[in-house]
Amino acid sequence: MPDGALPVLDVRDLKTVFQTRGGEVHAVNDVSFSLKPGELLGVVGESGSGKSVTMMSLLGLLPSPPADIRSGTVQFDGKDLLNVTPEQLRSVRGGKIGFVFQDPMTSLNPVYQVGFQIMEPLRKHMGMNKRQAAARAQELLELVGIPDAKQRLDDYPHQFSGGMRQRVMIAIALACDPQVLIADEPTTALDVTIQAQILELMKDLRDKLGMAVIWITHDLGVIAGIADRVMVMYGGQVVEHAPVQALFGDPQHPYTRALLKTIPSIQGERAARLTIIEGQPPIMAGAPTSCPFRDRCDVAFDRCAVENPPRYDLGDGHDAACFYNARTGGPRDA
Amino acid sequence: MLNYTIRRLVLSIPTLLFIAFVIFMLLELAPGDPMASMPLTIPPEVREQMREALGLGEPWWVRFPLWLKQFFIVEPQYWIDGAFGTNFADGAQRIISFQSRSPVFDTIAERMPQTLWVVGMSYVVGVAIALPIGIISAYKQYSVFDQAGTFISMIGFSVPPFFSGVLVIVIFSVQLGWLPSIYDTTHEVVDWQTFKFQLQQMIMPVMVLALQTTAQVSRYMRASMLDNLGQDYVRTARAKGMSESVVVMRHVLRNSMIPVVTVIALGIPSIFGGAIITEQVFKVNGLGQLLIIALQGSDIPMVMTITFLLAVLIVMMNLIADILYGVLDPRIRYD
Numbered sequence: 001m002p003d004g005a006l007p008v009l010d011v012r013d014l015k016t017v018f019q020t021r022g023g024e025v026h027a028v029n030d031v032s033f034s035l036k037p038g039e040l041l042g043v044v045g046e047s048g049s050g051k052s053v054t055m056m057s058l059l060g061l062l063p064s065p066p067a068d069i070r071s072g073t074v075q076f077d078g079k080d081l082l083n084v085t086p087e088q089l090r091s092v093r094g095g096k097i098g099f100v101f102q103d104p105m106t107s108l109n110p111v112y113q114v115g116f117q118i119m120e121p122l123r124k125h126m127g128m129n130k131r132q133a134a135a136r137a138q139e140l141l142e143l144v145g146i147p148d149a150k151q152r153l154d155d156y157p158h159q160f161s162g163g164m165r166q167r168v169m170i171a172i173a174l175a176c177d178p179q180v181l182i183a184d185e186p187t188t189a190l191d192v193t194i195q196a197q198i199l200e201l202m203k204d205l206r207d208k209l210g211m212a213v214i215w216i217t218h219d220l221g222v223i224a225g226i227a228d229r230v231m232v233m234y235g236g237q238v239v240e241h242a243p244v245q246a247l248f249g250d251p252q253h254p255y256t257r258a259l260l261k262t263i264p265s266i267q268g269e270r271a272a273r274l275t276i277i278e279g280q281p282p283i284m285a286g287a288p289t290s291c292p293f294r295d296r297c298d299v300a301f302d303r304c305a306v307e308n309p310p311r312y313d314l315g316d317g318h319d320a321a322c323f324y325n326a327r328t329g330g331p332r333d334a
Numbered sequence: 335m336l337n338y339t340i341r342r343l344v345l346s347i348p349t350l351l352f353i354a355f356v357i358f359m360l361l362e363l364a365p366g367d368p369m370a371s372m373p374l375t376i377p378p379e380v381r382e383q384m385r386e387a388l389g390l391g392e393p394w395w396v397r398f399p400l401w402l403k404q405f406f407i408v409e410p411q412y413w414i415d416g417a418f419g420t421n422f423a424d425g426a427q428r429i430i431s432f433q434s435r436s437p438v439f440d441t442i443a444e445r446m447p448q449t450l451w452v453v454g455m456s457y458v459v460g461v462a463i464a465l466p467i468g469i470i471s472a473y474k475q476y477s478v479f480d481q482a483g484t485f486i487s488m489i490g491f492s493v494p495p496f497f498s499g500v501l502v503i504v505i506f507s508v509q510l511g512w513l514p515s516i517y518d519t520t521h522e523v524v525d526w527q528t529f530k531f532q533l534q535q536m537i538m539p540v541m542v543l544a545l546q547t548t549a550q551v552s553r554y555m556r557a558s559m560l561d562n563l564g565q566d567y568v569r570t571a572r573a574k575g576m577s578e579s580v581v582v583m584r585h586v587l588r589n590s591m592i593p594v595v596t597v598i599a600l601g602i603p604s605i606f607g608g609a610i611i612t613e614q615v616f617k618v619n620g621l622g623q624l625l626i627i628a629l630q631g632s633d634i635p636m637v638m639t640i641t642f643l644l645a646v647l648i649v650m651m652n653l654i655a656d657i658l659y660g661v662l663d664p665r666i667r668y669d
Contacts, residue, residue: 061572087577094575101573106566110665111588121574156664172574 007034007075008179008212009058009097014072014082016050016057016236019065026284027053029236031072032311035180040206040213042227042244044220044259046281050236051216052102055182059093060086076180095125098173102185104165108157114141115153118172125176140171145201163194167201174205181206182214187222199226220263224248229317232256235282235292238311242318252320252327254297291323299324301331338668339657346649351402353645357638358398366632368432388432401638404429409439432633441624442640448519449620452613453605456540460547461598467548468555468594472563473582483552490549499542499615506538513538517618539616543609547601554597558590565589592662599655603647 016028028050035041043051056062058074058081074081077096081089093099101107109117118140119133128136134153141149144167157165166186173181183202187195203226206213217223223230223244230247232240232255240253251257258277279296291297294304303323311319312332325332368388369381376384389397404427411423428437471480507515514535523529562568563586571585610622621640628636660666 059573061569090575090577092575093573099570099573101566101570103566107570109567109571109585109589111592111663112585113664120571120576120580124575158665169570172570 005036008037009035010073010075011054011058012073012075014054014057014074015070016053016062017068017070019068023285026287027067027236028057029284029288031233031236031238033231033238033241035212035214037179037212038206038210040215040226040228042223042230043214043216043233044218044223044230045233046218046277048281048283049233051233052184053236054233055099055184055214055216058182059097059099060089061093061099091125094121094172095176096179098175098178098181100166100169100173100181100183100186103189104162104169105189107169108165110157113154113156114160114168117157118153118168118175121172121175136175137171140175141168143174143205144168144171145197146171163190163197166190166194166198170198170201170205174209177209178211180212180214182216184216185218186215188217188219195222202226220248220259232259235288236284237288237292237308237321239293239322240320241311242320243316246316246318250318252314252318253293253322254299254324254326255293256320257326258296291321303331335657335660335668338660339653342653342656346653349649350642350646353649354402354405354642355398357641357645358394358401361634361638362394368632368634371631401429401635405639405642412437412439429635429639431628431636433628433631433636438636438639441636442621442643445619445621445624448517448618449606449613449622452517452536452539452616452618452620453543453609453622455536456543456609457547457601457605459540460544461551463544464548464551465555465594467552469559469582469587469590471552471556472559475560480556483556486545487549487553490545493545495542495546495609495612496615498545499539499612502538502542503615515616517616519619539609539612539618542615543612550601551594551598554594555590558593559586562586562589588662592659595658595662596655599651599658600648602651603644606644606647 011034012032014028014031015026018025018027031050031054033041043054045051053062053067057067057069060069060081062069069082072082076092079088081092084092108114115134115137118137119128119130122128122133122136123130126133126136137153138149141152146152146164146167152160157168160168166189170186173183186202187198190198199222202213202215205211215223215227227244229243230241231238232247232253234255240247240251240256242250242252247256248260251260255277261275262277277296282292282295284292288308290306291300291304291309294300297304301323307323309321309323311321313319323332324330368390369385372381372384385391389400392400408423408426408428411426412428415421415423429439430436431438431441434441467483467486471483474480503515506513512534514531515538517535517539521528521532521535523532563582568581568586571581576585606621609620610626612618613620613622614626625637625640627633628640656668660668
């Protein structure tokens with residue numbers, strides 16, 4: 001992809017808070033990232049690390065209340081998506097930004113035909129009439145590799161298998177030639193062979209259509225296979241961000257290193273127990289005043305308890321939010 | 335679907351025959367004597383002759399098949415004769431009321447319009463109010479509107495019509511004098527003035543009954559909407575850029591209606607049963623009132639026929655609800 005191209009999506013200091021009965025939960029804390037055209041950005045982290053909430057905040061897909069987007073800017077297409085009218089936001093959703101969700105079994109409306117559900121955004125965003133939309137819907141189903149596309153348009157979601165439904169979801173997300181596709185754990189609910197098929201499909205489509213993709217997952221293997229850049233999230237923050245080779249070859253944040261250790265290896269002793277990261281991810285009851293990972297960290301020191309580390313730029317598009325310098329083996333200078 | 339419908343219709347025949355038998359035997363075993371309201375001066379032997387003249391001298395295994403024959407063969411014949419001027423019935427004995435000595439179906443046909451107007455209208459009004467309330471209450475859960483809806487539903491559930499009926503009579507008829515307290519069955523609508531009067535006399539019984547329907551249906555609707563609003567496909571619809579009205583009225587509503595339609599369909603037979611208490615309060619001489627009077631007078635043919643007609647309606651509405659289920663939900667296929 002062209003280096004130095006203007007980002008298609010630029011998120012700055014996004015902060016999302018949930019108001020619950022038990023008080024506030026700071027799910028997303030000052031998250032910043034940008035996405036270049038045609039780039040595939042992987043977002044990894046444990047459950048509850050704020051990956052999905054970040055992406056849903058961008059498009060206003062979180063129910064409010066309880067969600068409250070406190071601050072930040074989302075620059076897309078010359079507009080700040082956090083600061084547009086609901087109608088403008090709707091024209092972006094499903095039009096210029098497509099969304100694929102985790103569970104294909106429940107993400108389609110069970111009482112409408114698949115063709116109708118694909119045609120809905122076409123008719124709304126592209127102003128197509130019924131016949132044009134039907135033709136395009138058929139094209140899309142063929143694009144995502146569904147055989148007998150014309151006949152399948154009239155089928156209902158329950159007549160499709162899980163993998164086929166996810167293909168339908170992808171077809172819906174791609175319907176209006178989006179500039180950005182956000183895929184929220186699109187393969188998690190699928191079995192491994194189908195997962196591989198969907199991954200291949202996405203790589204293919206990205207190359208064919210040239211859109212930027214944000215791929216949310218907790219599967220590092222998937223990320224290694226398809227991402228250009230990776231963003232690791234923890235406790236609602238970006239803790240490390242690097243090109244994919246740098247992340248796997250030279251991880252700088254202790255959380256990233258711990259995550260990489262949890263990948264089971266096919267070499268070595270079979271009897272070895274799976275590695276885990278001890279402890280639980282935190283629930284952020286307030287704005288962070290310390291490093292959210294320090295309780296589970298093996299290199300934490302005094303400073304980690306009193307200050308939240310900023311993202312240190314390490315050069316070559318690599319940054320990490322940690323006071324410990326893994327390259328020198330000592331604390332970073334203040 | 336057609337196969338399924340026919341199969342269900344055929345299966346409903348033994349069901350209905352069994353229901354008819356149970357109703358008949360219950361009435362047979364129940365205490366009460368059709369002769370009880372006759373003057374005490376009638377000598378016992380005359381009384382006995384009168385009893386036999388009503389057919390009560392025969393044992394139940396003679397009278398039950400006779401009733402079945404009258405209900406399923408003779409009465410339809412009379413109906414066809416009346417409609418097409420034929421002569422199938424050929425003077426056969428119809429089901430006759432003990433009290434009025436006139437055919438039961440004639441009386442039912444007389445009473446039906448009042449009941450359909452008042453109780454049927456209240457059902458339509460109740461459902462028409464309940465659906466939007468349920469939809470808005472769910473969409474704006476815990477809002478002032480939702481709280482108000484919950485409160486009104488609670489009143490509808492807990493205040494019986496014999497109280498709310500009398501209450502509105504006291505307020506609107508006695509205190510304010512706006513509406514008549516008695517429903518005039520003989521009133522005929524011929525022009526604007528009489529139509530206005532018809533509306534005036536219908537308002538109170540209709541609203542008292544509609545309150546109960548609204549209370550129930552709106553709760554079902556709200557619960558069903560809430561179940562669906564949190565579903566993943568709703569998020570998908572929003573992510574596609576659909577407007578809120580499309581998301582709610584197209585995507586959520588169709589799914590939410592599936593269980594509610596069943597509730598509405600199963601409530602329809604109760605219309606034909608009339609509103610026994612409310613009809614009494616407002617002096618509407620509908621089917622409910624007819625049934626009460628028949629029960630009090632041990633008018634076995636009348637009670638038997640009305641009750642059985644209700645059973646037929648309930649069985650049919652069950653079938654219709656099941657078919658509608660299949661129409662609304664593509665996942666359900668009966669063949």
